[in-house]
Amino acid sequence: MKTDSQLQHDVIAELEWEPSVDSADIGVAVDKGVVTLSGYVNSYAGKMAAEKAARRVSGVRALAEELKVRYASDPKTADHEIAQRILDMFKWNVLVPDSSIQVKVEHGFVTLSGTVDWAYQMDEARKVAGKINGVVGVGNLITVRQRPNASVVKDRIVAAIKRQADADAASVTVQTDGNKVILAGSVKGWHERQIAERAAWAAPGVTRVEDNITLAA
Structure with missing residues (x-):
């Protein structure tokens, strides 16, 4: 038997x-x-x-x-087809390190895992997967390899504000907590605050930014 x-x-x-x-x-x-x-x-x-x-x-x-x-004209929404479509989209997207990310699809729910160097790579992978026809949800288990260095983040913020607003960012303070960056201090305008936050997000290893910067009186 x-x-x-x-x-x-x-x-x-x-x-x-x-x-x-x-x-x-x-x-x-x-x-x-x-x-x-x-x-x-x-x-x-x-x-x-x-x-x-x-x-x-x-x-x-x-x-x-x-x-x-399912006829030829119907959407291709089988789990393995969704997974292949996501992998193809990763290969075509220069912002996604496709060799570092694994894809699992079960009943249309996508789970992403792996390790990347930058937070924007993790976010872009999640956005790409969510756009595929047939995907009902995306679980993001991707981790960011590096941890941010406070002095590196501070240098990036100072340089960005100087470059884009021609202003002094010496009053901005930077702390790190794991992969989180905490910004504090003061700047002269909202534009400089936005520059500081974008610069923090662009630093290696950052997955969260807490912006406590205030506007100088």
């Missing part, structure tokens, strides 16, 4: 062998000899052919058929 794993292997092999069945989008599960087919086929005829192919495998006690017919 075949085990469930042996039966699953045989059903998959039979589906792949049957020329009238495109098995790429068909999933096979087996529990105590009961075979469940799930996923998509491109026609009703293909659905019937898949069912017949599974039934003729020796050892199949019963068949639960959950296949859906």
Whole structure:
């Protein structure tokens, strides 16, 4: 008597062998000899052919058929298609280090993991994944490799304000708490405060910025 794993292997092999069945989008599960087919086929005829192919495998006690017919013009929203589309979009996006990020899709919910060097890379990956058709949600488990250095962040802020506003940023103070940067002190205008916050976000390892900068009287 075949085990469930042996039966699953045989059903998959039979589906792949049957020329009238495109098995790429068909999933096979087996529990105590009961075979469940799930996923998509491109026609009703293909659905019937898949069912017949599974039934003729020796050892199949019963068949639960959950296949859906999806035509060529329908959106490609199977989990593996969503995952591939996300990977393709990562490769085309220069802001995303695709080799450092892993993608998992389950029932349309995307989970991103891996390690990157910059917070903007993590944010961009999340935004790209969320735009793919068929995605119902995105879980972001990506971590930022480096931790920010307070003096580096301060130097960036001072240089940015000097470069963009031709103003002195010496009164801005910077503290770090893990990957969080805490800004305080005072500047002369809202524009300088925005420059300081953008400069903090651009520093390596920053995943959160707490802006407590006030405007000088």
